Amino acid sequence: GQNIDxxxxxxxxxxxxxxxxxxxxxxxxxxxxxxxxxxxxxxxxLSYNVLDGLEEKGRFSSFLSRSKGYSYLLLKELQMKxxxxxLCAVGSNYQLIWGAGTKLIIKP
Amino acid sequence: SQTIHQWPATLVQPVGSPLSLECTxxxxxxxxxxxxxxxxxxxxxxxxxxxxxxxxxxxxxxxLSASRPQDRQFILSxxxxxxxxxxxxxxxxxxPTSTGELFFGEGSRLTVL
Numbered sequence: 001g002q003n004i005d006x007x008x009x010x011x012x013x014x015x016x017x018x019x020x021x022x023x024x025x026x027x028x029x030x031x032x033x034x035x036x037x038x039x040x041x042x043x044x045x046l047s048y049n050v051l052d053g054l055e056e057k058g059r060f061s062s063f064l065s066r067s068k069g070y071s072y073l074l075l076k077e078l079q080m081k082x083x084x085x086x087l088c089a090v091g092s093n094y095q096l097i098w099g100a101g102t103k104l105i106i107k108p
Numbered sequence: 109s110q111t112i113h114q115w116p117a118t119l120v121q122p123v124g125s126p127l128s129l130e131c132t133x134x135x136x137x138x139x140x141x142x143x144x145x146x147x148x149x150x151x152x153x154x155x156x157x158x159x160x161x162x163x164x165x166x167x168x169x170x171x172l173s174a175s176r177p178q179d180r181q182f183i184l185s186x187x188x189x190x191x192x193x194x195x196x197x198x199x200x201x202x203x204p205t206s207t208g209e210l211f212f213g214e215g216s217r218l219t220v221l
Contacts, residue, residue: 045210089152
């Protein structure tokens with residue numbers, strides 16, 4: 001079967017760093033995506049990894065290890081507006097398989 | 109630039125009533141189109157996808173149907189809604205040769221009473 005696991009909820013403090021992990025088992029692999037979704041809104045694209053290693057984009061970085069079926073999203077200098085759900089998705093056979101999302105709560 | 113729009117944004121429907129959600133994409137040709145449903149606290153569930161006019165693939169058996177009457181128009185329908193059809197419905201598009209990155213519409217919140 002196809003499975004993507006990520007923590008249900010995480011809490012962090014404004015200005016701190018948080019790492020959201022994602023593990024996957026899929027029949028195919030065309031890359032791994034991270035999306036951000038604020039409550040009641042549609043998901044928006046954050047990052048894409050297809051090769052092993054770290055991709056940095058401003059305050060957000062995403063890491064991939066294909067051999068381990070593992071990725072993480074790293075958020076630095078957290079701001080209150082970063083409070084949202086973060087969705088991990090794997091491209092498999094030209095469709096996206098989605099995790100249930102990690103709700104990130106930022107406290108002042 | 110490409111844009112995607114879906115409507116209505118919110119609707120409350122009685123059990124047994126019909127449903128029609130519409131989605132249109134502008135600024136691109138022959139996009140792949142998708143309908144997803146997101147239940148509270150759950151991941152995105154792919155309902156239908158389309159690679160061209162009249163070509164619809166269904167991922168989950170249910171009382172919903174989809175149609176693509178024009179290249180950039182995607183419609184989600186039901187003849188008789190069930191309580192379990194409540195949820196947040198998202199239309200999305202991707203380039204036909206892309207790695208899979210999706211661009212989402214604003215979403216439609218359906219409550220079936």
